[in-house]
Amino acid sequence: MKKTLFIAFCLLIAGVITNAQRYAVIDSKYILEKLPEYKESQTKLDGFSQQWQQEIDNKQAELDKMYKSYDAEQIMLPDDLKKKREDELFNKEKELRDLQKKRFGFEGDLFKKRQELIKPIQDRVYAAIQKLAVDKSFDFILDKSEGITVIFADPKLDRSDDVLRFLGVK
Numbered sequence: 001m002k003k004t005l006f007i008a009f010c011l012l013i014a015g016v017i018t019n020a021q022r023y024a025v026i027d028s029k030y031i032l033e034k035l036p037e038y039k040e041s042q043t044k045l046d047g048f049s050q051q052w053q054q055e056i057d058n059k060q061a062e063l064d065k066m067y068k069s070y071d072a073e074q075i076m077l078p079d080d081l082k083k084k085r086e087d088e089l090f091n092k093e094k095e096l097r098d099l100q101k102k103r104f105g106f107e108g109d110l111f112k113k114r115q116e117l118i119k120p121i122q123d124r125v126y127a128a129i130q131k132l133a134v135d136k137s138f139d140f141i142l143d144k145s146e147g148i149t150v151i152f153a154d155p156k157l158d159r160s161d162d163v164l165r166f167l168g169v170k
Contacts, residue, residue, distance in 0.1 A: 024138050024159040029145035031125055031160050034169055041117035048113050052103040059099060063092045128166045132159060 032038045070085050077085065103109045133141050141159070164170075 022136075022138050023140050023142065023157070024133075024136070025142045025144050025154075025157045026129060026160045026163060027145045027158065028122075028125060028129075028143050028160075031163050031167075032121065034164050035121060035125075035167065036169075038118070038121050041121060045110075045113055045117055049110055052109065056096065056100055056103065059092075059096050063089070063096055066092060124167065125163065128163045132162055132166060136162075 066089055070089060074082060074085075101108060105111075129141060132138070136159075144158075
């Protein structure tokens with residue numbers, strides 16, 4: 001009986017060891033920040049963002065000036081002229097909101113530029129991670145950067161530098 005239990009226990013342990021999952025941890029933010037083309041693309045994206053924000057700020061300053069002018073003159077304006085100026089102010093406000101949405105809204109110009117500049121680099125990193133997983137027979141890889149939270153990751157498991165080497169970055 002003891003011998004049978006011992007053999008069953010050994011078979012169970014062997015099965016568990018055979019089916020043990022191999023995993024690794026990477027830090028995609030760390031990887032991206034080490035890629036020169038990512039830094040360059042991020043700088044370009046920041047430049048577009050600043051340029052578009054300046055455009056919006058200029059339109060806002062123009063609108064603020066129109067409001068001050070209207071407030072100063074509104075008492076002396078006849079009703080028809082007052083209505084015309086209010087309509088102009090309303091249209092300028094709408095133009096400003098539309099511009100903000102066009103530049104920074106969901107699927108706006110900034111989103112499209114990010115897709116154009118950053119996404120190809122992210123796709124390369126993802127392909128490198130997939131290749132690493134296949135080559136090293138990892139069952140899964142965790143990303144410890146933003147998004148999924150890893151409370152603890154043994155530094156021995158971090159394969160970020162392997163992905164960078166695969167991408168040709170030292």
